[in-house]
Amino acid sequence: MSLFEAKKLRKNFGGLAVTNDVSLSLAAGDRLALIGPNGAGKTTFVNLVTGHIKPDGGSIALAGEDITGVKAMQRVRRGLVRSFQVTRLFADMTPQEHVALAILQRDGKASRMFGRHDAMRPVVEEVGEILHLLGLSELAHLKVREIAYGQQRLLEIALAMALRPKVLLLDEPAAGVPQSETARIERALDMLPPDLAVLMIEHDMDLVFRFAKRVMVLAAGTVIFDGSPQDVTQDVAVREAYLGSYANAGSAA
Amino acid sequence: MAVLMDSTLPTRRRPLGTLIGIAVIIAASVIGYFLFPNNLALLTRIVATMLLVLSIDLVTGYCGVATLGHAALFGAGAYGAGIVSAHFGITEPLTMTLIGAVAGALAGLVSGIVILRAHGLPQLVLSIAVVHLFHEVANKASSWTGGSDGLSGITTDALLGLFEFDLWGRTAYIYGIVLLLIVFVSLRILVQSPFGMLARGVREDPVRVAAMGASVHSVMLRMYVISGAVAGVGGALNAISTQVVGLDSLSFTLSAEALVMLVLGGTGSLYGAMVGTVSFMWFEDVVSAANPFHWLTIVGALLIVVVLFAPKGLYGSAAAFLSRRRGGER
Numbered sequence: 002m003s004l005f006e007a008k009k010l011r012k013n014f015g016g017l018a019v020t021n022d023v024s025l026s027l028a029a030g031d032r033l034a035l036i037g038p039n040g041a042g043k044t045t046f047v048n049l050v051t052g053h054i055k056p057d058g059g060s061i062a063l064a065g066e067d068i069t070g071v072k073a074m075q076r077v078r079r080g081l082v083r084s085f086q087v088t089r090l091f092a093d094m095t096p097q098e099h100v101a102l103a104i105l106q107r108d109g110k111a112s113r114m115f116g117r118h119d120a121m122r123p124v125v126e127e128v129g130e131i132l133h134l135l136g137l138s139e140l141a142h143l144k145v146r147e148i149a150y151g152q153q154r155l156l157e158i159a160l161a162m163a164l165r166p167k168v169l170l171l172d173e174p175a176a177g178v179p180q181s182e183t184a185r186i187e188r189a190l191d192m193l194p195p196d197l198a199v200l201m202i203e204h205d206m207d208l209v210f211r212f213a214k215r216v217m218v219l220a221a222g223t224v225i226f227d228g229s230p231q232d233v234t235q236d237v238a239v240r241e242a243y244l245g246s247y248a249n250a251g252s253a254a
Numbered sequence: 255m256a257v258l259m260d261s262t263l264p265t266r267r268r269p270l271g272t273l274i275g276i277a278v279i280i281a282a283s284v285i286g287y288f289l290f291p292n293n294l295a296l297l298t299r300i301v302a303t304m305l306l307v308l309s310i311d312l313v314t315g316y317c318g319v320a321t322l323g324h325a326a327l328f329g330a331g332a333y334g335a336g337i338v339s340a341h342f343g344i345t346e347p348l349t350m351t352l353i354g355a356v357a358g359a360l361a362g363l364v365s366g367i368v369i370l371r372a373h374g375l376p377q378l379v380l381s382i383a384v385v386h387l388f389h390e391v392a393n394k395a396s397s398w399t400g401g402s403d404g405l406s407g408i409t410t411d412a413l414l415g416l417f418e419f420d421l422w423g424r425t426a427y428i429y430g431i432v433l434l435l436i437v438f439v440s441l442r443i444l445v446q447s448p449f450g451m452l453a454r455g456v457r458e459d460p461v462r463v464a465a466m467g468a469s470v471h472s473v474m475l476r477m478y479v480i481s482g483a484v485a486g487v488g489g490a491l492n493a494i495s496t497q498v499v500g501l502d503s504l505s506f507t508l509s510a511e512a513l514v515m516l517v518l519g520g521t522g523s524l525y526g527a528m529v530g531t532v533s534f535m536w537f538e539d540v541v542s543a544a545n546p547f548h549w550l551t552i553v554g555a556l557l558i559v560v561v562l563f564a565p566k567g568l569y570g571s572a573a574a575f576l577s578r579r580r581g582g583e584r
Contacts, residue, residue: 073464074469077466077467078467082465085462085465089461089462089465090458090462091455091458091459091462092458094451098451101448102448102451102452102466103466105448106467106468110448111451111468112473112476113449114447114448114450115443115444118448118451
């Protein structure tokens with residue numbers, strides 16, 4: 002059974018169909034990469050999935066339940082979690098506090114007005130495990146503003162893990178990370194729970210080939226390819242879409 | 255290694271921080287009591303205002319909500335405590351304080367619902383509108399509030415049946431300090447709790463908080479209600495100690511001054527709120543006595559100096575300086 006299913010999602014902006022009948026389904030353990038040239042409608046699709054914008058047509062289901070009309074916040078609580086393309090963290094708080102807050106929120110304890118997170122044993126232990134897994138233990142008590150961007154990207158992944166989602170949407174997890182550090186991001190992605198369904202939006206094709214078992218290509222709001230990573234480079238429509246967009250942008254790079 | 259060793263420090267230091275805070279408040283109160291025995295009324299007013307400034311800090315410093323209308327919550331507490339005494343004969347001071355807290359919390363709920371609908375500049379404008387509305391309601395309902403003449407006829411029983419509220423204001427002062435200590439300890443617990451952490455998260459990045467599945471609006475509204483209770487206690491203390499409530503306790507001027515005090519001391523820290531209030535009101539008192547014609551100019555100049563050279567406020571800048579020193583020595 003599919004864990005996540007988007008059926009014929011459609012979104013128009015001023016008569017232009019930015020997302021045009023896009024369907025996508027994910028089963029437990031899936032590693033799907035969604036790629037496409039700039040302006041293909043990836044960001045709009047992400048926002049439709051997370052519930053930040055309403056679709057003009059189509060439906061979304063999570064674990065068999067229709068969530069098309071469910072608010073973004075409620076989708077997170079039901080297990081549909083996202084990471085951000087540009088890190089969104091609390092600059093004045095430590096990685097330990099970040100992960101603890103995610104755990105407390107997941108367990109419905111984030112509204113408690115007494116007690117301290119660093120005095121709650123199970124929370125402290127789980128925070129320690131997650132930070133250790135991602136190699137962030139030594140930075141646990143530094144403010145986020147004091148740690149390197151690559152490590153902030155890892156913390157984004159740590160937060161996603163702490164929320165224990167069913168479906169995880171990774172929005173360009175390696176964006177802005179220096180080439181020398183992408184290996185750490187890759188290792189972190191390998192540590193995601195095997196039964197988690199992951200949808201990754203990514204530009205870095207090396208990362209896509211290493212991570213994804215399936216690739217979908219979006220161009221002008223439509224899915225033009227859905228298949229294995231090996232076949233995607235051979236596909237004529239995909240090549241045209243990418244070449245076309247580069248030609249239009251006036252750059253062959 | 256240094257990082258690892260340091261990592262255990264904050265955990266151990268913070269309960270100690272609360273104890274140090276309590277000790278400092280008590281020490282300062284005792285010094286104030288013996289240094290200015292004829293000026294206890296001013297000291298009590300400072301304590302009441304401190305509660306208002308702490309209350310603003312909860313929504314502005316911890317949640318990032320901009321407000322220029324927080325006196326509405328303070329005034330609601332003052333009128334709440336005053337009206338039950340003057341009109342209903344409820345003159346027991348603890349009950350009056352509790353009613354003040356409830357009135358403040360209700361005012362916090364109402365203004366929170368209105369103010370939190372907007373963000374940024376519109377939010378600021380809404381907060382001003384709210385305090386003007388409260389002011390106007392109190393002005394028009396003069397049979398209850400005394401209108402522009404102020405609410406008089408407030409009487410208060412002896413505290414715990416033992417301590418009369420005397421002419422010198424000793425009882426009121428000590429009562430105020432006790433209230434301040436209770437509020438301080440409660441707020442320390444609150445800001446260090448998971449909810450306090452969530453509130454700081456809202457200030458830093460509401461989008462991230464929402465992406466964790468928490469409701470940003472609900473966090474802010476709950477903080478507004480708590481903040482209302484704190485301001486309400488301050489208002490009630492003011493009503494009990496002065497036995498009169500004027501429209502100025504619901505004014506835009508008081509709201510703005512209290513925000514200035516918070517900025518002066520430093521936002522986002524309970525100590526900053528308290529240091530800012532004492533500094534501002536003490537400075538105002540000294541300067542207005544020394545130079546009755548130009549004191550406002552001098553206060554204005556001080557503010558400009560602080561904002562330009564210590565943008566984190568008096569306490570915030572001092573704390574940052576000290577932690578840099580400590581960092582350097584390591």
